[in-house]
Amino acid sequence: MAHKLIWKWKPTFMLPLTFNSQSKHVIRFHHHPFSSLKIHHPINYTTTAAAAANTSNNGDCVKAKEFLELTDEELVRQCEMDFLKSSGAGGQHRNKRESAVRLKHLPTGIIAQASEDRSQHMNRDSAVKRLRALIALKVRKTVDLDAYSPPRELLQILPPKSTVRGSEIGPQIGPKNQKFALGMQALLDLIFAVEGSISEAAKYIGLSTGALSRLILSDDSLRKEVNDLRASKGMKPLK
Helix, strand or coil: CCCCCCCCCCCCCCCCCCCCCCCCCEECCCCCCCCCCCCCCCEEECCCCCCECCEEECCEEECCECHHHCCHHHHHHCEEEEEECCCCCCHHHCCCCCCEEEEEECCCCEEEEECCCCCHHHHHHHHHHHHHHHHHHHEEECCCHHHCCCCHHHHCCCCCCCCCCCHHHCCCCCCCCCCHHHHHHHHHHHHHHCCCCHHHHHHHCCCCHHHHHHHHHCCHHHHHHHHHHHHHCCCCCCC
């Protein structure tokens, strides 16, 4: 039997999407009827228009925020969640219950899935983490280069040698830190704004071209996103 849990959502902006699922065992977070839209890469938004839309649960309203600043629960409320039968290894326990979790973030159309654990709860946590990383990689904010000042979340992932990184920022945050996604998003926003030029981006964050390249290469997903952009501009990939 399908289980339904409905959250009422009155969006502050319209971003039409369409979605379908083949699963018979699914919990849906229904928001608003959308028409079809193809999401193009990168997804651009302004701080106001693409912040998370108002979400309510028994009168508890989450005001518009940027997606990555939402708590896990707030982010999940913006998603369509499917519980599916895992197709991975598991011996006699394989396919006995719907432990795999698939999240579709309705404002952006980004999908994240986890199925490696037999625990539905663990897979849900993994799917949320992957969703955050994908939002950081795929959702772009407009950068005003004329008035640019690196945001704190970007400064936190920069090495201490950066000339714009003050001592009050604390130790450098690496890819394994949960906050790295915010810094990665801010760095990609800048790199997209300078159309993939690592040397230009380095000037805005007080690093040498080599130091910025090493930072980008420290994370496989970040490296791939930058190299995809550079390839689209006819530039050589970072190695």
